[in-house]
Amino acid sequence: MKGFRKYVSCWCCLLCLSLPVSVSAEEPKALTETPLTESDRDHWSFQPIQKPGLPEVKRSNWTRTPIDRCILAKLEAEGLQPAPDAERVTLIRRVYFDVIGLPPTPAEVDQFLADQSDDAYARLVDRLLASPRYGERWAQHWLDLARFAETDGYEHDKIRPDAWKYRDWVIKALNADMPYDQFVRWQLAGDVIAPDNPDARTATAFCLSGPDMPDINSQEERRHTLLNEMTSTVGSVFMALQLGCAQCHDHKYDPISTFDFYRLRAFFEPAVQPVKNRSVTTLAATDKKRKPSHVMLRGDWRRPGPQVKPAFLRIANSHAQQIKSQKTPQQRLALARWLTQKSHPLTSRVIVNRVWQHHFGRGLCASPSDFGLMGESPSHPELLDWLAAEFTETGWKLKSLHRLILTSRVYQQASSLQTQNVESVSAEQRSEWKQSLEHDPDAALLSRFPRQRLDAEVIRDALLLISGKLSERTGGRGVMPPLPQELRATLLKDQWKTSPREEDHYRRSIYVFARRNLRYPLFEAFDRPDANNSCPQRGNSTTAPQALLMLNSESSLKSARELAGLIQDEAGSSPRQQVTLLIRRALGRQPGKVELVELVQFLKAQREELRREQRTTDQLVLPLGKQATRDPYAGAALTDLCLAVLNSNEFIYVD
DSSP states (O other), X not given: OXXXXXXXXXXXXXXXXXXXXXXXXXXXXXXXXXXXXXXXXXXXXXXXXXXXXXXXXXXXXXXXXXXXXXXXXXXXXXXXXXXXXXXXXXXXXXXXXXXXXXXXXXXXXXXXXXXXXXXXXXXXHHHHHTSHHHHHXXXXXXXXXXXXXXXXXXXXXXXXXXXXXXXXXXXXXXHTTOOHHHXXXXXXXXXXXXXTOHHHHHHXXXXXXXXXXXXXXXXXXXXXXXXXXXXXXXXXXXXXXXOGGGGTSOOSSSSOOXXXXXXXXXXXXXXXXXXXXXXXXXXXXXXXXXXOEEEEGGGOTTOEEEEEOOOOOGGGOTTOOOOOOOSHHXXXXXXXXXXXXXXXXXXXXXXXXXHHHHHHSSOSSSOTTOOSTTSOOOSSHHHHHHHHHHHHHTTSOHHHHHHHHHTXXXXXXXXXXXXXXXXXXXXXXXXHHHHXXXXXXXXXXXXXXXXXXXXXXXXXXXXXXXXXXXXXXXXXXXXXXXXXXXXXXXXXXXXXXXXXXXXXXXXXXXXXXXXXXXXXXXXXXXXXXXXXXXXXXXXXXXXXXXXXXXXXXXXXXXXXXXXXXHHHHHHTTOHXXXXXXXXXXXXXXXXXXXXXXXHHHHHHHHHHXXXXXTOOGGGSOOOOOSSOOSSHHHHHHHHHHHHHHHTSHHHHEEO
């Protein structure tokens, strides 16, 4: 019911915008704004952040961090117990994918398993957070929110030549552990804060990264659309409030008025001056006398209503702070500072929740961009506030927040009772596990670690890394790997020009050209957003096209051939060594005894089957390695096995 009512409010917006201008007689003679009441501020997300005390727990010896105390207290209140610790080979694969978006190599797994010191895992976490690969992984989460693409969208979808600079700035900022308050301020007012710093100006591309139509006849309509979309995005990304409804009428459920919306929009109006047929990519500070800002009646750009001045959002401004400067650029800077003050009730809660979401697959508040009345209530409100307060007290440092979460015992729980040492699972643990599945079916209470599917970009990057092909080149314009012939035949001229340098075909997915109207096939199949709107949480579909693409596409088959070539080069012709190396590279573990026997038998049987069919060399899918394949039938069988393993759930999902 919540979701239905939430969408109805959006339909109301569409209805208002679709009504003809001639119905002005229905408009009230003077728009009025309802004052806020104390009850309006009673909602949990509008309350001041106060760091709560940590709860008492029965199993205090289980906990390692304050996070563990908070989660365990809720579990004990529900009569549940936490899951056993994950096996180390499972844990290293989990944290590698989580932090840097790449699987560990066999050598890295061996190094971790051999290190039996008490702080081995903590040092591993520190090493991953210090890796430049960390920024490449976590930047994608932010780019989803920023609706980043390298084209304008709409019919012509023209390229924005410098859009990639914003992507590179985000990666650089995250790797440098830029404090989140500065990260926010630069994206809203970097051109004001550091006018001589090109990076600071590039950061403001966040505001204008959404779709645009530069060739529209009315540039005033275009400007109106850009400003409204920007205002809505600022509200949802930084404050987790759905402000878009208020562009044409007072919000149906949250205490946000139309005046609130246009007062917030007024901060940005002087910095957005579009020119026809030219993309607008960054904000431009100006000290020129500003034109008056208006409420647009029913959100219609042709119907300016009462004048408004920039002002902070009332519901999040409990101390009634005012704008002191009359200079328009300084007013936008004041907004950025207001959002990042420690007393703001939303900013730190929102980002802490987003980080938690990407570690566990679900935020403490399950509606990460909607902390309003129609959003979800937090599963652990005290923990959310404790983390938000801790985050600001320790300097708004994201890596410190990651470290706190990753070193918690909650994060290190097993996601299942499947273990290589089945005898070690006691009857009591089996009973507790059954109870966890019954009373916490979706792991919302974190009685176990939630199994998660890899994101589209991570799947592609893993395919490249395990086959030894992943390029380490970083930065620069987006690259265009080859597309399937059947897709290329449907494209307009110059819509996708395959990059001439072959190395670029193997670069990390974050550097793949982000075209709004054409997603890379694997990305589209595995739920990458289209960048037309801010995406706080990706879909997690399971569809036939995913299986068909992973099994039958040119790119998947090539990855299998390249992986087979690497295995053939390193393991030689021994089936046992080939299977062992394959499982280690693709799944991050040693093969089980029964598994090893079965896969070796498959290689032999498949080789004999291909030989009986008397296929010629050009009819076989041979490995692509440095060395020539001596036995083509054995090589083709190895490729078939590689393709099968890459299509396993264990490769696509992380425990």
